[in-house]
Amino acid sequence: MYTVNQLGKMYNLSRSTLLYYDKIGLLKPSARSEANYRLYSKNDLKRMEKIATYREAGLSLESIADILNSDDTNSTTILEQRLHSLNSEISELRKQQQLVVELLGKDSLVRTAKIMNKEQWVNILRSSGMDEDDMHRWHREFERDLPEVHQDFLESLGCSPEEVSSIRKWSQ
Incomplete structure (x- = not known):
């Protein structure tokens, strides 16, 4: 079993973040110590690993909860929506990048831009x-x-x- 502090160190999360995850039902500890401290099992660690992966993909906590608490069809839908959102963001960033290059003109050090x-x-x-x-x-x-x-x-x-x-x- 792992304490809040141990789990936080493993995933570089603050104690308050883990307490918030517990409060919203995203990651509930499997047990409590005699002093009523939260204790996390190996299964909780596996769930935390999934949460960390989905956070890294830019999903909201609400979307992560939906994925973890639903079937594969819903997971696919949520991930496809995130992919669509990323594609739109990338497209907008490319437009901004092109505009900045134009604003800089040919005399700038545009060679450093990855375009x-x-x-x-x-x-x-x-x-x-x-x-x-x-x-x-x-x-x-x-x-x-x-x-x-x-x-x-x-x-x-x-x-x-x-x-x-x-x-x-x-x-x-």
């Missing part, structure tokens, strides 16, 4: 020996096999929504 623009990508494809037909074929395959990923990739290159739409239509 690639459309021009750089096309140059890489051309230098690897691809011509217009090869690039069209590449886009067609990408659009056919992974349409949403293709769109995300085009957006990551800083293509405007109109250009993304045009390339995707051209790729069909």
Whole structure:
């Protein structure tokens, strides 16, 4: 059995966090000591491990409780919603990143940014020996096999929504 302090050290959580998890029913201790201290079992540790993993994935405590207290179907739905939310956040961050690069201009040290623009990508494809037909074929395959990923990739290159739409239509 483990005390609140021991469990807190294992998962780098404060005592108050673990007491809060108990209060909301997310992680109830399996037992109490003679002095009425909370004691956690190995099964509680397994549950805490799941909680820590879901927190690391950015899930709310409410969503974590729903997952831990429900069937696999509900878990899948919650995780798919989180994935959709992450994809939206990433898309918005990419737009902000592109805007900051534009605001900085060509004279800045943009080379430190972890981005690639459309021009750089096309140059890489051309230098690897691809011509217009090869690039069209590449886009067609990408659009056919992974349409949403293709769109995300085009957006990551800083293509405007109109250009993304045009390339995707051209790729069909």
